[in-house]
Amino acid sequence: MLRSVGQKRVTGRGGDDPRVTELRTAVSRLRRELALHPADFPDRGIAEDELAALDAMGIxxxxxxxxLRRSLLLVAAAIGSVSALAPGLRGVRNAVDLFGEPTRR
Incomplete structure (x- = not known):
């Protein structure tokens, strides 16, 4: 299978890779916080969809x-102004950072 520049597949199953475990934990935490957040904001659906995508990638x-980085960027843009969700968002960002930078040619 050919991949575009910057796409690197991380091998291993979710249970074998602690980075995947950290990602799934952080995404789950932010999804719960978002579900409990009382305010409705315009991009909430985008955040929910991208968190679901991040979870699927972890699964x-x-x-x-x-x-991973694209979904993180969309989540950050969607909920970045909701300060109550900032710690959860930071956790997801830290988990994504564990995977490193995309490879460049």
Whole structure:
């Protein structure tokens, strides 16, 4: 299978890779915090969809770094102004950072 520049597949199953475990834990925590947050804001649906995508990548056990970072960027843009969710968002960002930077050619 050919991959675009910057896409690197991380091998291993979710249970084998502590980075995947950390990602799934952080995403789960932020999803719960978002579900409990009383305010409705315009991009809430985008945040929920991208958190679901991040979780799915974690379940697969082999997330692509470029896709992880894209989803993180969309979540941050969607909920970045909701200060109550900042610690959870920081946790997801830290978990994504564990996978490193996309490879460049």
């Amino acid at each position: 697969s056990g082999a997330p692509e770094i470029v896709r």
